[in-house]
Amino acid sequence: MEFGWAQDERTHRERVRAVLKGMLPPDWETIALHGPGSREQTIFSKTLCARLAQEHLLIPNWPKEFGGDDETVWRQFIMAEELWAIGEPRGPQYMNINWVGPVIMRFGTRPQIDKYLAPIRAGQAIWCQGFSEPSAGSDLAALRTRAVPVVGGYRVTGTKVWTSYAGLADTCFLLARIPSVNDSSQNKAAIVILLVDMRSPGIQVKPIPSLIGDGDIHEVFFDDVFVPAEERLGAEGQAWEIIQFLLQHERIGIPRYEFSRRILDRAVAKLKAIDRWSDPIVQERAGRALMLCEAARMLVYRIVDDKARGLAPDSFGSLARWSIVQADNGVNDFLTEFLPEGLLGDDPLQQAHHQRAISVGVASGAAEIQLNLAAQRWLELPREPRRS
Amino acid sequence: MNYGMTDDQTSILGGLDQLIASQAIPAPTEPRFFYYGAELERAVAEAGYLDIAREEGFGALEAALITERLARLTCVIEVAASSIIAPALAIPPGMRPIALALGDAGKPARFLPQARVLLVDRGTNVLLIEVDPNNVEPIDTLMAYPYGRLRSLEHLRQRVIDDATTFRRRWRVALAAEAAGCMAAGLAQVVEHVKARQAFGRPLGAFQAIQHRLAMAAETVESARWLALRAAWSDSDADAAMAAGFAQSRIAQITYDLHQFCGAMGLTLEFPLHLWTYRLRSLAGELGGASMQARSAAIATWGSA
Numbered sequence: 022m023e024f025g026w027a028q029d030e031r032t033h034r035e036r037v038r039a040v041l042k043g044m045l046p047p048d049w050e051t052i053a054l055h056g057p058g059s060r061e062q063t064i065f066s067k068t069l070c071a072r073l074a075q076e077h078l079l080i081p082n083w084p085k086e087f088g089g090d091d092e093t094v095w096r097q098f099i100m101a102e103e104l105w106a107i108g109e110p111r112g113p114q115y116m117n118i119n120w121v122g123p124v125i126m127r128f129g130t131r132p133q134i135d136k137y138l139a140p141i142r143a144g145q146a147i148w149c150q151g152f153s154e155p156s157a158g159s160d161l162a163a164l165r166t167r168a169v170p171v172v173g174g175y176r177v178t179g180t181k182v183w184t185s186y187a188g189l190a191d192t193c194f195l196l197a198r199i200p201s202v203n204d205s206s207q208n209k210a211a212i213v214i215l216l217v218d219m220r221s222p223g224i225q226v227k228p229i230p231s232l233i234g235d236g237d238i239h240e241v242f243f244d245d246v247f248v249p250a251e252e253r254l255g256a257e258g259q260a261w262e263i264i265q266f267l268l269q270h271e272r273i274g275i276p277r278y279e280f281s282r283r284i285l286d287r288a289v290a291k292l293k294a295i296d297r298w299s300d301p302i303v304q305e306r307a308g309r310a311l312m313l314c315e316a317a318r319m320l321v322y323r324i325v326d327d328k329a330r331g332l333a334p335d336s337f338g339s340l341a342r343w344s345i346v347q348a349d350n351g352v353n354d355f356l357t358e359f360l361p362e363g364l365l366g367d368d369p370l371q372q373a374h375h376q377r378a379i380s381v382g383v384a385s386g387a388a389e390i391q392l393n394l395a396a397q398r399w400l401e402l403p404r405e406p407r408r409s
Numbered sequence: 410m411n412y413g414m415t416d417d418q419t420s421i422l423g424g425l426d427q428l429i430a431s432q433a434i435p436a437p438t439e440p441r442f443f444y445y446g447a448e449l450e451r452a453v454a455e456a457g458y459l460d461i462a463r464e465e466g467f468g469a470l471e472a473a474l475i476t477e478r479l480a481r482l483t484c485v486i487e488v489a490a491s492s493i494i495a496p497a498l499a500i501p502p503g504m505r506p507i508a509l510a511l512g513d514a515g516k517p518a519r520f521l522p523q524a525r526v527l528l529v530d531r532g533t534n535v536l537l538i539e540v541d542p543n544n545v546e547p548i549d550t551l552m553a554y555p556y557g558r559l560r561s562l563e564h565l566r567q568r569v570i571d572d573a574t575t576f577r578r579r580w581r582v583a584l585a586a587e588a589a590g591c592m593a594a595g596l597a598q599v600v601e602h603v604k605a606r607q608a609f610g611r612p613l614g615a616f617q618a619i620q621h622r623l624a625m626a627a628e629t630v631e632s633a634r635w636l637a638l639r640a641a642w643s644d645s646d647a648d649a650a651m652a653a654g655f656a657q658s659r660i661a662q663i664t665y666d667l668h669q670f671c672g673a674m675g676l677t678l679e680f681p682l683h684l685w686t687y688r689l690r691s692l693a694g695e696l697g698g699a700s701m702q703a704r705s706a707a708i709a710t711w712g713s714a
Binding site: 022023024025026030095286289293298299301304305306307308309311312313315316317319320322323325326327329330337339340343344347389391392393395396397399400401402403404405406 | 410411412413414415418470596600603604611612614615616617619620621623624625627628631632635636638639642643648650651654655658699700701702703704705706707708710711713714
């Protein structure tokens with residue numbers, strides 16, 4: 022058992038920090054204020070990710086055969102921590118690296134691999150995730166968007182909602198349902214994954230004004246949109262397997278607690294500067310927020326460690342996810358109480374943190390679903406009977 | 410970074426489990442506030458587990474692993490102070506059990522009725538008092554530890570240890586490891602209960618309201634455990650304060666929930682839950698409680714000015 026970093030990992034972290042410091046523009050905090058899905062961050066992400074690619078820091082975790090460096094799990098995670106520490110300047114592109122690319126590598130056809138991985142490697146691809154619908158959020162299997170098989174492909178009709186990055190996305194990773202004999206709303210075998218060109222006729226994107234930043238969430242309407250058959254990912258009936266694979270990658274790679282921890286460090290520096298740090302109440306409350314961040318770190322590391330040691334994934338991720346919700350909100354509560362002016366125009370990065378913190382229990386599926394999973398899979402409690 | 414145990418650590422805990430299995434652990438057959446495992450304590454001490462941190466190649470981490478494991482038992486023994494604190498203060502191996510007090514030697518202290526040594530944190534230094542059993546007055550409490558206080562503070566055999574910082578840091582690690590074990594065992598007890606107990610035609614544990622709070626308790630257990638082990642490994646003031654403070658900060662919620670889901674049964678001495686939760690309640694106020702630990706963690710991390 023070992024809770025420290027090896028010398029090469031420390032050196033790697035220092036290099037990543039130095040590289041990122043050199044890449045961030047002076048007005049990064051203002052850019053960050055607009056949210057990861059905003060036009061500002063999306064445009065900036067293409068500049069940043071292209072430079073990260075030049076430094077071999079964009080897809081180091083990918084296998085060499087797909088253009089990566091077969092980076093170790095921990096070195097890859099150090100990179101992710103450093104990116105989150107400064108507010109995740111890859112914007113929408115973080116998910117390309119974490120799961121879109123790996124999913125295509127695993128389940129894509131050769132033409133799909135050639136078509137989609139190259140722009141990701143170059144830091145120029147923007148994807149959106151067409152999962153949630155008005156009546157299917159955490160209960161993903163209830164989705165209703167229909168993909169009707171036609172000659173040469175599918176005709177897609179339906180509505181997606183809360184879709185991050187859709188306004189500027191090139192491609193949508195879309196889940197839809199094929200009409201079938203067994204057309205129950207829970208029939209997972211009827212779900213199909215389509216990689217949809219967002220410039221296709223019949224797609225309309227409508228931004229939803231929100232508390233969490235410009236351009237972050239949208240409604241996306243599909244009106245008889247044709248999607249060629251060669252853009253289906255995996256076989257019909259294989260989608261649920263792909264989704265499970267995807268969710269493992271999606272949920273592991275996000276060290277959100279690191280952003281909270283760095284924002285907390287920064288807040289203490291500010292409190293010192295305005296002569297408030299000597300107040301024992303402030304110190305105590307900062308300490309409590311710190312404990313939450315470090316608890317989240319320890320639980321997330323436990324998952325990363327499993328991956329690094331080649332162990333099979335277990336349900337521990339659900340516990341880690343809950344700890345992250347506690348950490349982000351604990352720091353946000355501390356900042357709101359002791360540095361309220363940060364939300365009144367004084368500190369764009371604090372506001373960006375606030376906007377992420379208020380969505381942490383909702384993004385990537387409701388945190389309460391994680392509690393269900395932890396109860397049933399970690400504690401092995403019986404499932405709540407479904408209502409008939 | 411590696412969360413896996415070394416072969417040596419696996420072997421140590423495996424051996425400890427065998428030793429526990431070979432002992433007649435007091436079964437909670439009669440309603441008592443606590444069961445003192447004197448025989449087990451002797452066996453654990455004789456087998457060298459309490460001195461593991463004094464061995465070449467081992468340290469506080471192995472002692473914390475042992476403490477956490479033994480804290481899961483229904484009976485209580487003094488292991489944390491002997492295995493985690495004493496080696497760091499060069500207290501000889503045989504001088505145990507050890508009781509701990511903050512500020513005043515006359516305060517009630519855990520394990521004092523059994524203790525040979527009382528360590529008193531006096532802020533700038535530590536007072537080591539050799540305990541005369543005739544000078545100890547046992548105290549009846551709700552807590553699941555034996556408590557006592559010194560009858561007289563006159564003519565004590567005592568000496569001063571200067572390194573109060575190390576003492577406090579190791580006390581925090583000891584507290585965190587013990588709390589983590591108690592939390593884990595208490596949660597396991599309640600999980601079994603809610604799986605078996607039926608209400609409205611299904612197990613209690615199938616109700617989402619209960620599932621969510623037990624899942625939150627599981628997050629508390631795991632966080633407390635890993636923070637404690639990290640603090641034992643790093644032996645840093647900040648990590649130790651965070652580990653102890655986190656555990657203490659969650660004690661109120663986890664003890665409330667664990668008892669709540671056992672209903673009135675959880676309020677009886679017949680049901681063994683209190684054997685862990687009333688250790689936790691005892692630990693909640695040690696060293697000034699969660700607020701003091703949180704403040705210490707903040708100062709250790711960011712400085713006081």
